[in-house]
Amino acid sequence: MEPASAVTGRLGLDPAVVRRARELASRAGQPIVELARTHTTVSVERAVLRLAGLDGADGDGMPWVNRLTDAVRDSAGLEHGVALPAWDALLTGGYPHLAALARDAAAGKVKFRIPDGADALAARAAAAGAVRHGIATIDARRAERDALISETSDPPRPWIYLIVATGDIYEDIPQAQAAASQGADIIAVIRSTGQSLLDYVPEGATREGYAGTYATRENFRLMRAALDQTSRELGRYVRLTNYASGLCMPEIAALAGLERLDMMLNDCMYGIIFRDINPRRTFIDQRFSRQIHARAGIIINTGEDNYLTTADAVDAAHTVIVSQLLNEYFGREAGLSDGQLGLGHAFEINPGVPDSFLLELAHAQLVRELFPDAPLKYMPPTKHMTGNVFAGYLLDAFFNLCGLMTGQSILLVGMMTEGIHTPFLSDRDLALENVRYVRAAAGRLGDSFWPAPGGLIGRRAREVLGEAVELLGRIGDEGLLAAIAEGTFGITRRPPDGGRGLDGVIRQADGYYNPATEMLDATSPNAAAAADASTAEPTTGELR
Amino acid sequence: MTGQVVRPYGDTTGDGQVQVSFTLPVPFRTAAERARAEGAALQLAAKMGLEPAMVVHAKGIGPEFTFCIVYGRVRHLVDLSGVIVAEREFPMLSSPEINRRIRAALGRELVVVGACIGTDAHTVGIDAILNVKGHAGEKGLEYYREMRVVNLGAQVDVAGLVARSRAEGADAVLVSQVVTQRDAHLANTREMAAAFRAAGPQRPLLVVGGPRFDPWAAAALGVDRIFGKGTGPAEVASYLVHALAREPGASAATPDRVPPERDQRAQEAPRE
Numbered sequence: 001m002e003p004a005s006a007v008t009g010r011l012g013l014d015p016a017v018v019r020r021a022r023e024l025a026s027r028a029g030q031p032i033v034e035l036a037r038t039h040t041t042v043s044v045e046r047a048v049l050r051l052a053g054l055d056g057a058d059g060d061g062m063p064w065v066n067r068l069t070d071a072v073r074d075s076a077g078l079e080h081g082v083a084l085p086a087w088d089a090l091l092t093g094g095y096p097h098l099a100a101l102a103r104d105a106a107a108g109k110v111k112f113r114i115p116d117g118a119d120a121l122a123a124r125a126a127a128a129g130a131v132r133h134g135i136a137t138i139d140a141r142r143a144e145r146d147a148l149i150s151e152t153s154d155p156p157r158p159w160i161y162l163i164v165a166t167g168d169i170y171e172d173i174p175q176a177q178a179a180a181s182q183g184a185d186i187i188a189v190i191r192s193t194g195q196s197l198l199d200y201v202p203e204g205a206t207r208e209g210y211a212g213t214y215a216t217r218e219n220f221r222l223m224r225a226a227l228d229q230t231s232r233e234l235g236r237y238v239r240l241t242n243y244a245s246g247l248c249m250p251e252i253a254a255l256a257g258l259e260r261l262d263m264m265l266n267d268c269m270y271g272i273i274f275r276d277i278n279p280r281r282t283f284i285d286q287r288f289s290r291q292i293h294a295r296a297g298i299i300i301n302t303g304e305d306n307y308l309t310t311a312d313a314v315d316a317a318h319t320v321i322v323s324q325l326l327n328e329y330f331g332r333e334a335g336l337s338d339g340q341l342g343l344g345h346a347f348e349i350n351p352g353v354p355d356s357f358l359l360e361l362a363h364a365q366l367v368r369e370l371f372p373d374a375p376l377k378y379m380p381p382t383k384h385m386t387g388n389v390f391a392g393y394l395l396d397a398f399f400n401l402c403g404l405m406t407g408q409s410i411l412l413v414g415m416m417t418e419g420i421h422t423p424f425l426s427d428r429d430l431a432l433e434n435v436r437y438v439r440a441a442a443g444r445l446g447d448s449f450w451p452a453p454g455g456l457i458g459r460r461a462r463e464v465l466g467e468a469v470e471l472l473g474r475i476g477d478e479g480l481l482a483a484i485a486e487g488t489f490g491i492t493r494r495p496p497d498g499g500r501g502l503d504g505v506i507r508q509a510d511g512y513y514n515p516a517t518e519m520l521d522a523t524s525p526n527a528a529a530a531a532d533a534s535t536a537e538p539t540t541g542e543l544r
Numbered sequence: 545m546t547g548q549v550v551r552p553y554g555d556t557t558g559d560g561q562v563q564v565s566f567t568l569p570v571p572f573r574t575a576a577e578r579a580r581a582e583g584a585a586l587q588l589a590a591k592m593g594l595e596p597a598m599v600v601h602a603k604g605i606g607p608e609f610t611f612c613i614v615y616g617r618v619r620h621l622v623d624l625s626g627v628i629v630a631e632r633e634f635p636m637l638s639s640p641e642i643n644r645r646i647r648a649a650l651g652r653e654l655v656v657v658g659a660c661i662g663t664d665a666h667t668v669g670i671d672a673i674l675n676v677k678g679h680a681g682e683k684g685l686e687y688y689r690e691m692r693v694v695n696l697g698a699q700v701d702v703a704g705l706v707a708r709s710r711a712e713g714a715d716a717v718l719v720s721q722v723v724t725q726r727d728a729h730l731a732n733t734r735e736m737a738a739a740f741r742a743a744g745p746q747r748p749l750l751v752v753g754g755p756r757f758d759p760w761a762a763a764a765l766g767v768d769r770i771f772g773k774g775t776g777p778a779e780v781a782s783y784l785v786h787a788l789a790r791e792p793g794a795s796a797a798t799p800d801r802v803p804p805e806r807d808q809r810a811q812e813a814p815r816e
Contacts, residue, residue: 178606193679194668210668211679274677276686276695310676310687382681419681426567426611429603492676492686500697 011362011369011461012453017469018370024472025325028480033333035280036287040514042199042504044288045069045082047250048516050258051134052127054098055217057203064102065251066200071105076112079509083127084120085112091122098130114511124513131515135295138257142297145260148228149237155185158403159239160435161377161412165190165422167209169219173226178425180230180238183432186263186410188241189223191215196246196275197500201255215242215252220259239263241301244289245270247277247501253289257296263342264293267303268330269323273490274306278499279481283330290334291520300336301410302327305346305379310490313348313383317363318467319489320345324367325472326480328374335520338373342410346379347399355456357398362460364406365451370465378403380414392416393434400438405446411435550622560617562594567611572604581610589614634786636778639688642785646690649789650715656685656784657709657748658718659696662732666722667698669753673718673777682776691781702732702739709740714748715788718780721754729754730765737766749787751780 046065162184192209239262271277396414451457487493554561589597597616672679721729750767
């Protein structure tokens, strides 16, 4: 099998241009990191409470973390963070735990204040102790994953990624187990449509959703437990994926770490572009959520494939590269190792375009060479799946071939019935048969794939990289927020003060205190990356 | 040779050949199980009118299922004179065509204001229609270059909606209603329609959507069009262009705001 770090140097990319691209991405990203370091959001603060163990919801299903955060915001503000006023009230009010405090706070019975002197020190110490417990749980979950991978095995790459989405967690579980038995290495549970726009995380096991299943802590726990059982039966660790992007990115990241999910959709701009979530809110939430993912050993999946479903896959190829470089910069800054950067892209060129397969090869190989150590996630055709299932099956085979030839790490399995219905049992089986055939027949073709130096593939790859560098330069000049406002990505314009969730953004005051970021900043980026290199990520695709 | 009565065509006129595939919840491991699974497939084929039929492929999927591909001859005849074509009052258009029509007819962006009104907090419907992300692979209205979309979100009061629509110069107002307790969706819709009428003669096109609406009740509720369960963004976009961005030279200068006749309803193919 392909080593994870390989197949580079085939496109004649100029290392100076690649370096320049990274420098420009860093220049464009730095002001955003500064924004994230000096602001907080309601969801970041709620994530702190979740790490400290506050769970559950009131009679209307509104989580206690929301009720407590809102109450603190109303009476003391969140400029100093939720921790100081909340733990001050907990200690001075003699509450046995946060849940009791949250109940009284929701009933308007608690007056919060920003403590100072010895009270402040006491509140800080108590908050830090509680959050440290949550971080320790995440560490334990990570060790548990490593142990289970040793006990079973780590499947060779590319990992086969399959989706379940019934809306009912108790239907999802047998489907996921069946999919794993059929060959899936990764199960993704699609979220209910629009959950990314909810400013709270629903509670409990859920049996109704819109075209997907709600991401809740209990649903995470149920599915992970079921897949642990399946992993042991199959002797192969089956990874579980869910979605962090949205208004609750920090909280969902915390819950995913606490319940040992393995991969999370976490894109730096998806919520902005495709869900009209406020850009500032998204970038601030993103940084915190990625710090948690880094700690939890979770691989993020970025959403560049989405750009190609709106814009043309040839014209917009360079915007994918730009977004990947930005996701890499933000990811590394937040402490993610390269082995945790599941950068996304897709096979979406119109099959009617001449040489479309060569162009796909050029794009896929370019991404592989730019990010040699990243577990790239390659998405199958969706836009040009017409309902002709026979032609679609052929297109999926070409997608599989391109993915294998260019050493992609995660293959989302294409369904010939894409766009018709949620996959039938037989659709999934046929799709896996397609992957198996291409893998057996041409899995080692990549070893012999050396595009002619002056040929179309190399020329196209260098052209796309050149366009990406040019665009990154422009973004750096005018600022990333301005570029997003002008519709640079996914042809959608999103002004910095528009979109949902802006009222949940708060500038930090002097003396802002967040025990979680304090602990995570102390270990990132290098400590987390170093710890990572010694543990979870396989360096070769061989079966253990 | 083709008359009013036809059969499927394999390689000879009238041979009636068709291909179907399906999965049966029966195992396919032992020889006995295989024989039974193929027999079950043939029995189903015969009941579907395929006779003679041939199971050309059968394969076990997991321990409990068998996937089958069957070819066979249907005995049914298709009477073309009995085919009734259910038509929308407007054609479905591609996104480039929609953009082109708006440019040609309006010479500016078509402005769409969307909201959930009343106490309804279920934005899933309006978001599926408006957000770029869209629904089931169809991009939402934000995706169309020539549309400007203002999504006001949930729990918008009617007066606010009217004021904002006027401020934005809305060509169309899209309202989603999911909650139906005590027929709140109907009351809210009537209230909205009345408020827009009261606000002056130049009202925007009023479009309402939700899973429990009767798509043929638009006139009764005082709106221009109702979309029911299963409507995608492309259908809404096509309708907006039909109503607001007529082809130059097309018959009526005023938008056709007449809902389809009630008797067409039974012919509308059900859509999930």
